Amino acid sequence: MTEPAAHRPRSLSGIQATSDSLHLGNYIGALQQFVEQQDTHDAFFFIANQHAITVDQDPAELRARTLRTAAQFIGAGLDPARSTIFVQSHIPAHNQLGWVLECTTGLGEAQRMTQFKDKSAKNEHVSLGLLTYPALMAADILLYQTDVVPVGEDQRQHLELTRNLAERFNHRYGKAFTVPEPQILKATAKIYDLQDPTAKMSKSAKTPAGRIDILDEPKALAKKIKSAVTDAGTEIAFDREAKPGVSNLLTIYSSLSGRPVEEIVAEFEGRMYGHLKVALAELAVEALTPLRERTLELLDDPAELERVLHRGADAAEAVAGTTIADVYDKVGFLRR
Ligand code: ATP
Ligand code: MG
Numbered sequence: 001m002t003e004p005a006a007h008r009p010r011s012l013s014g015i016q017a018t019s020d021s022l023h024l025g026n027y028i029g030a031l032q033q034f035v036e037q038q039d040t041h042d043a044f045f046f047i048a049n050q051h052a053i054t055v056d057q058d059p060a061e062l063r064a065r066t067l068r069t070a071a072q073f074i075g076a077g078l079d080p081a082r083s084t085i086f087v088q089s090h091i092p093a094h095n096q097l098g099w100v101l102e103c104t105t106g107l108g109e110a111q112r113m114t115q116f117k118d119k120s121a122k123n124e125h126v127s128l129g130l131l132t133y134p135a136l137m138a139a140d141i142l143l144y145q146t147d148v149v150p151v152g153e154d155q156r157q158h159l160e161l162t163r164n165l166a167e168r169f170n171h172r173y174g175k176a177f178t179v180p181e182p183q184i185l186k187a188t189a190k191i192y193d194l195q196d197p198t199a200k201m202s203k204s205a206k207t208p209a210g211r212i213d214i215l216d217e218p219k220a221l222a223k224k225i226k227s228a229v230t231d232a233g234t235e236i237a238f239d240r241e242a243k244p245g246v247s248n249l250l251t252i253y254s255s256l257s258g259r260p261v262e263e264i265v266a267e268f269e270g271r272m273y274g275h276l277k278v279a280l281a282e283l284a285v286e287a288l289t290p291l292r293e294r295t296l297e298l299l300d301d302p303a304e305l306e307r308v309l310h311r312g313a314d315a316a317e318a319v320a321g322t323t324i325a326d327v328y329d330k331v332g333f334l335r336r
Pocket of ligand 1: 014029201
């Protein structure tokens with residue numbers, strides 16, 4: 001018999017609604033872990049539409065992308081009966097706690113976040129929200145008394161801040177929060193851009209050529225993999241420093257096939273980069289086609305998706321409501 005979900009450690013994570021399709025980095029670094037955790041954890045996964053507006057978004061596009069992201073969660077294997085799937089803005093307690101945590105965070109602390117530095121350098125107009133985003137992210141996590149947060153490497157620093165804020169608050173006002181642990185899988189925590197294998201694959205990257213979107217048409221997907229930048233030399237070997245391009249392809253191959261990198265390197269011994277690309281293109285098409293088809297099918301029935309998100313919001317609100325009531329009492333807000 002499986003253990004009731006409520007007795008398991010709680011897992012929570014989110015993905016921003018910032019593109020029409022998630023990319024392979026989101027899938028391998030985050031979503032695949034979400035799917036695994038729904039059998040071992042009390043799982044909460046949300047679509048971060050509020051984080052999305054830290055940079056400019058078109059309203060109609062943001063609404064559509066919120067549903068598209070939900071469809072991809074389910075298309076990739078999240079089961080609404082086993083995971084609580086919800087939209088960040090449906091739960092006002094994220095903002096309520098976000099404000100309290102903004103007042104718990106030092107200005108210098110927020111300014112030190114490398115993601116803030118990177119994204120503010122890329123955008124002409126830098127919103128205050130881009131700076132305070134990590135406090136809202138801490139609220140997303142701490143509201144749910146989360147034990148583990150499955151994320152990619154780029155979120156490590158934000159998770160560290162979340163832990164510090166939880167400890168700081170608990171110390172000052174009495175225990176309100178579980179201090180969460182990040183779950184960052186070493187091998188797959190950072191998938192790189194296929195055209196620039198030293199940069200993270202990103203939804204907000206300038207050109208889509210180096211990004212594999214999980215909803216790419218099979219032909220386009222295969223083409224992108226076949227035109228991936230590789231390295232000097234001819235030998236297929238895993239070496240992040242000397243062969244970043246090939247190492248990235250090997251990481252993706254390993255993750256999609258569930259086989260260790262060494263085994264793949266051995267299989268391709270004496271063969272050329274082109275062989276690896278052709279095999280990977282085939283594997284990726286095979287792995288992503290069912291996901292893509294399920295997602296497109298789900299998108300044909302937006303009313304059903306909205307019902308799933310509505311039920312998710314009800315379940316999430318029950319947990320979040322308890323935490324925010326306790327936090328409001330602890331900071332000294334007069335009850336209504
Ligand atoms: P944006 O460019 O809009 O920030 P993003 O591609 O970074 O988009 P997010 O929604 O910010 O995607 O991140 C969702 C999850 O995917 C996070 O857990 C993040 O760590 C993970 N992730 C993002 N990019 C990668 C990547 N290249 N490799 C592994 N994990 C990644
Ligand atoms: Mg990001």
